[in-house]
Amino acid sequence: MFKIEKKDKNTEARTGIFETAHGPVKTPVFMPVGTKGTVKAIRPEDLYSFGSNIILGNLYHLYLQPGIDIIEAAGGIHSFMNWGKSILTDSGGFQVFSLGKIRKIIDEGVQFKSIIDGSVHLFTPENVVKMQSRMGSDIAMVLDECIPFNQDYDYTKDAALRTIKWAELSLIERKAGDIRSDMKIFGIIQGGFIKDLRSYSAEVISGMDFDGTAIGGLSVGEERGRTFEMLDHTIQNVDRRKPLYFMGLGDPVGILEAIGSGIDMFDCVMPTRISRNGSAFTPLGRINLKNKKYTRDFEPIDKTCDCYACRNYSAAYLKHLIKSREIFASMLLTIHNLNFIFKLVDASRDAIAAGNFKQFKKDFLNNYKIKGV
């Protein structure tokens, strides 16, 4: 499934390509999040224009609304949402475990109440794979138990072992059940912030018969130093021949760090969410357009940017739209911020291919203020 094309000499970074039922995907790759069957406030054609070949969907949300039956009857998720390229679906484990009191772990899986109507539902390792197959997903994620930051050893171990057991059940379901043969399945490494549990999970999960390996349970509220310490530790124990996916990471600095650590795939709601809150990425750092200094700034938010928003609109206009709570503000900033992330990842890929990723990363970080401009 995955072909590594170029390895960086100075870091763990690499370029590669993998193939799904909906075409090739070059790595490293950022996957925009389309939780409910739409990447918020943007058209597919705009995503294609950035070179976006894979987006995320979320089983948990789509299961509750509109329901898997509807998506299946529509001819699958691609047809339903008019997306012609690859779709990776998250199993919903992360969402279900975030529900707190209204979910309960039982032997078979996790039981939860619908936030829409209070009805009771059960996700199992088997049925989440099956439902992702029925939806038409290109890459399915297994059901995992994602725990909050800094839990104790016993709880962290229980969750990691349960995730491994569920991973095994997912693979049995793939062999025995009625699962589409053209759907890839990725296992998920857990183990919290405890190194031996991380190493063990990494070895076991990445050694299983999955098409790719995901790293879950990081970027859950910890300091950035901890994130990358655990990431580097985890990566030492995975099968590096498979694509490696860091779940829930998507800020510019984090992306460069993760690529340097050997990550091939990442996703995050952040670039689209900050767009709806009036923030924008620039080469100098993230800016908040609500700031008074943009009131009379008739230049584009980023003079080096070639996106639709920067070609046509000023910072002052965007600020006005945000203050007026206009939908068009979200539309324009979503285009700008996703375009920024895609250009950054494209440039990283080029730098790896050219053998100068380390310098590229250093130059970017020299200009980019992490705390915002």
Place this chain on the structure above:
Amino acid sequence: MFKIEKKDKNTEARTGIFETAHGPVKTPVFMPVGTKGTVKAIRPEDLYSFGSNIILGNLYHLYLQPGIDIIEAAGGIHSFMNWGKSILTDSGGFQVFSLGKIRKIIDEGVQFKSIIDGSVHLFTPENVVKMQSRMGSDIAMVLDECIPFNQDYDYTKDAALRTIKWAELSLIERKAGDIRSDMKIFGIIQGGFIKDLRSYSAEVISGMDFDGTAIGGLSVGEERGRTFEMLDHTIQNVDRRKPLYFMGLGDPVGILEAIGSGIDMFDCVMPTRISRNGSAFTPLGRINLKNKKYTRDFEPIDKTCDCYACRNYSAAYLKHLIKSREIFASMLLTIHNLNFIFKLVDASRDAIAAGNFKQFKKDFLNNYKIKGV
């Protein structure tokens, strides 16, 4: 300014063309409303694709946010909002008079408190023309007093006479003040629902040195029969050589009635507003996509429609987006509903040119259920 091209034999309908500093506009014409410097949830390029050559802006809203100074410093409203074709700006009279207790009519004009910060402002016949000129408007509207439905004779008369007096002051300002010579100015007929006040206002306003005549104070909550009774009465008393603009009308049935009565221009927030509430125009009537029957309707909302939304998405998908409160629902329905209105007006223009508008209107109304499908 205005050239009438073809008059219908059976109705008052006509086709024509007028020219502004930003190019020609064919009439009859629907003007999408871009109150705060953006037609909500749609890009200019999509409006161009429907053949939209003129949109509305609103002085009252733009004066409060971002302020006329900012728009002027941006190089004018066209440059600020990246709209290359004509812009008609409403004076804000309608909005100010809707403010109720926080506005007061004084000799010079109307005083009001900002809904943003409570500060006190004064709109006069002179300064609204001047501010529209500074903004770069192609067609400015005079300050008028728009009263609620069914007021008594004395109040209605006072408002109509004040509107006439203000109209005169606007024209004096045009001659004496620092007003752009390439900006057109339209007078506004008031007179409530009292026929002799309507006739008088119509004669006086349309006889004054304005570039066009607007009919205000209708479509303010009355029954449709009353609207068109007053419209037909008013039209008998206007100078028919000038373009005639019905303010605040934009539903499909109303548009056809108004065109048949001789109206050349109309605007309304309705087509864009219903788009954000999950409703869509179809040839059979208006539909509400929240309705259960669309849950499994995998056809486009209008099979005869060639818009971006109907070419690519099903009613079921739109229903899902609306239930999920996704911005993309508003984006898609705004495209569909504006496209519907533009096609209807284009077809009306063609029918007038071909001499069969009456039959065209009859055929449309035979299919279109006013109360919705």
